[in-house]
Amino acid sequence: MLDKNQIAQRIAKELQDGYYVNLGIGIPTLVANYIPEGIDVTLQSENGLLGMGSFPTEENVDADLINAGKQTVTMLPGSSLFSSAESFEMIRGGHVDLTVLGAMEVAENGDIANWKIPGKMVKGMGGAMDLVAGTDNIIVAMMHTNRAGASKLLKACSLPLTGKNCITKVVTNLGYLTIENGAFILRELAPGVTIEDVKAATEGKLIVADDVKEMEF
Amino acid sequence: MKKVVKNATEAIKGLENGMTLMLGGFGLCGIPENCISALVKAGQKNLTCISNNAGVDGFGIGLMLEQRQVKKMISSYVGENAEFERQLLSGELEVELTPQGTLAEKCRAGGAGIPAFFTATGYGTEVAEGKETREINGRMYVLEEALTADFALVKAWKGDTMGNLIFKGTARNFNPMMARAGKITVAEVEELVEPGELDPNHIHVPGIYVQRIFKGTDYEKRIEQRTVSK
Numbered sequence: 001m002l003d004k005n006q007i008a009q010r011i012a013k014e015l016q017d018g019y020y021v022n023l024g025i026g027i028p029t030l031v032a033n034y035i036p037e038g039i040d041v042t043l044q045s046e047n048g049l050l051g052m053g054s055f056p057t058e059e060n061v062d063a064d065l066i067n068a069g070k071q072t073v074t075m076l077p078g079s080s081l082f083s084s085a086e087s088f089e090m091i092r093g094g095h096v097d098l099t100v101l102g103a104m105e106v107a108e109n110g111d112i113a114n115w116k117i118p119g120k121m122v123k124g125m126g127g128a129m130d131l132v133a134g135t136d137n138i139i140v141a142m143m144h145t146n147r148a149g150a151s152k153l154l155k156a157c158s159l160p161l162t163g164k165n166c167i168t169k170v171v172t173n174l175g176y177l178t179i180e181n182g183a184f185i186l187r188e189l190a191p192g193v194t195i196e197d198v199k200a201a202t203e204g205k206l207i208v209a210d211d212v213k214e215m216e217f
Numbered sequence: 218m219k220k221v222v223k224n225a226t227e228a229i230k231g232l233e234n235g236m237t238l239m240l241g242g243f244g245l246c247g248i249p250e251n252c253i254s255a256l257v258k259a260g261q262k263n264l265t266c267i268s269n270n271a272g273v274d275g276f277g278i279g280l281m282l283e284q285r286q287v288k289k290m291i292s293s294y295v296g297e298n299a300e301f302e303r304q305l306l307s308g309e310l311e312v313e314l315t316p317q318g319t320l321a322e323k324c325r326a327g328g329a330g331i332p333a334f335f336t337a338t339g340y341g342t343e344v345a346e347g348k349e350t351r352e353i354n355g356r357m358y359v360l361e362e363a364l365t366a367d368f369a370l371v372k373a374w375k376g377d378t379m380g381n382l383i384f385k386g387t388a389r390n391f392n393p394m395m396a397r398a399g400k401i402t403v404a405e406v407e408e409l410v411e412p413g414e415l416d417p418n419h420i421h422v423p424g425i426y427v428q429r430i431f432k433g434t435d436y437e438k439r440i441e442q443r444t445v446s447k
Contacts, residue, residue, distance in 0.1 A: 046317065047243040048387045055446040063246065063438035064374075064386035070244040071444035081386060083393045083421075084243065084269070085325040088318025092336065111341075121306070122314065123296030129344065130318030133337040164341035 002173045002190045002215075007141050009034040009217055010188075011100055011171050014139060015041050022046060022091065022131060024101035025069045027141040031100055042078075044096055046087050046127045051079030068127065088127070091134040099135040101128060103142050103167075105157045108204035110167045110179050112140065113159035125162060132163030144172035144201045151203035153177070153184055174198050176215060183207045188215040220380050220430050221409070225255035228403040228429045229368065234261050235288075236367040239324065239395035240268040240278065244297075244441050247388030248277050251405045251433040252370040257281055265289040267364055269320060269391055273297045276439050285309065291364070293317035297441065316344060319361050321394060326363035328397025328426070333362045369399025372433070373422070376406035377413075380427030381420045389421065396426045405433040 002010065008030035015021065015031075019041045023029050035041055043052040045067045052067060053074035060074065067073045075081075090096055103114040112132055115125040132138060145151055153170065170177045175198055176188035183205040186198055195208055222228045229252060232238070242248030257280045266287050272278035281287050282300050289311040295301055304310035315323070316338045326334055335358035339345050349360040371392040374385035382404055384392060396402045404422075409432040 045387070047246070048390050055444045058445050061440070061443060061445060062386060063440050064388040066244065066246050066387055066440070066442070070246070070441040072440060072442070073444075081384075081389060084317065084321040084390045085394045088321050092318055092322075092338065121296075121302050124292060124294035124314045125316050125344075126294040127317040129316035129342065130338045133340065134318070161342045 001193055005030055005033075006190075006217070007171050007173060010176060010215060011139050011141055012036060014098065014169075015039050016097070019097040020044055020050070020095065022096050022099045022135070024099070024128070024131075026102045028100035028102060029069070044087070044090065045073070046084070046091065046131070048082050048084060048087050049073075049075065049079060051076045088130050091127070091130050094134060094136065096135050097137060099131045099138045100141055101131060101138065103140045103152070104146075105152050105154055105159055106140055106142075106167050106170055106179070107154050107157045108179065108182050108184055109156075110165040111157045112162050112167050113157040114162050116160045118160070128162050132166045138167055139169045139171060140167055141171055144174040144198070151201055153202045153204050155204045174201060185209050186212055188213055190215055220424070220428060221378050222429050222431045224431055225251040225405065225433070226259070228252065228405070228431050229255050229259065231401065232256070232259075232261060232368050235263045236261070237265040238267065239364070239366040239369040239399055240266060241371040241390065241392030241395050242277070243269050243387065243390035245273065245277050245439050247372050247384070247390050247392055248272070249370040249372040249403070249405050250436055252403060253277060253280060256286065257284060260284065260286065262286050263288040265291065267291040267324070267366060267395075269293050269317060271295040271298050271301050273441065274299050276437070282310070289313065291315060291320070293320050321391060323361060323364040324391065324394035324398045327365040328394060331363055333360050335360055365398050365400065366395070367400050369395045369402040371396045371402065371404050373404055373406045375408045375410065375415060376404055376427075376430050377410050377415050377424070378430070379412050380404065380424030380430050381415055382406065382422035382427065383415060383419055384421050393422050396422045401428045402426055403428070404430045406430065407433060407436060
């Protein structure tokens with residue numbers, strides 16, 4: 001079974017040289033720690049920065065330079081700054097090559113829910129609806145089941161949707177799955193996880209790929 | 218042409234109960250601190266505030282919420298404020314949650330004279346409920362209407378007496394679009410200079426959009442998530 005860092009590490013293998021990437025809050029942020037050697041990617045922060053660097057040292061903290069999680073950050077050489085409207089032109093216009101974000105639920109038809117739980121205080125969708133509508137290549141990073149042990153890979157989302165038919169790849173603590181033609185296709189198993197484990201934890205339609213293999217790092 | 222005013226109190230003259238305001242900023246980054254302080258002091262009520270976020274307890278729009286000055290918020294994310302949550306759950310406050318990119322574009326459209334636009338964002342979700350949808354080249358889109366405001370309150374790094382503005386870092390965020398979408402746009406700046414001192418090549422907001430400008434004071438620039446590397 002994978003921990004959060006290993007989920008991020010597996011997702012990082014999907015990065016290609018030259019990609020512009022938007023990483024959501026939580027596990028997705030950890031992907032930045034595992035960018036493979038020789039691969040140059042540019043991180044987009046939707047509050048108006050391309051070329052986001054690491055967190056600053058204490059003496060370099062700048063209140064005017066934060067990421068979408070409101071954390072202080074730095075800029076790498078070659079960065080650019082822009083307004084929120086331009087930022088979402090990049091996103092909506094399909095210029096971002098990869099978006100990685102978390103989810104509460106994903107359905108076998110590619111629907112995603114990650115912003116609202118009825119009956120609980122709603123904080124808002126932020127940029128998530130724009131990101132899932134604007135990027136073709138989206139990877140969901142999440143645990144396969146929720147804290148109560150219920151599957152998060154469902155026939156249909158029960159929570160209010162963030163986007164419809166937009167998710168094609170999911171990396172969980174149990175494995176790597178794609179979504180094609182109304183089903184989850186199990187492509188890779190996390191070390192120590194069996195096909196039966198994934199079947200038991202997946203409520204939606206699951207197809208085991210003929211060439212399913214153990215995940216490599 | 219005299220756009221320069223003495224301070225925030227003078228800058229928000231004519232801002233009355235029940236008006237619609239735009240306030241620049243993302244989180245607490247690039248918010249018009251001086252104008253918010255003046256509003257809290259002046260005490261206008263029943264305001265509709267268009268702002269990506271709603272401040273935190275004790276700072277930013279949070280200060281206006283504490284005084285019950287806000288009737289409605291139009292925002293994309295409001296999760297950092299306990300007083301906000303209390304007022305929302307008790308029904309004192311109305312909130313219209315809008316996807317962040319749609320909110321930015323609504324403001325941009327408002328300033329650009331475009332009454333509405335189609336976007337794929339939110340299609341098939343509750344955001345699209347009650348809105349016109351249309352298929353264009355095989356994909357479904359939602360019609361979103363533009364936003365304008367009686368007053369737009371923005372914060373820039375540098376400005377000149379003609380209202381030209383330059384922002385710094387990620388403090389630009391919603392400020393440029395909101396500056397364009399206000400009937401009266403008030404810009405507060407850290408440095409106010411004479412015409413000619415700013416390089417015209419570097420202007421982010423041309424002065425045509427700005428009606429009032431002043432040099433702000435005592436910027437606190439609070440940081441929500443101070444994160445450092447070792």
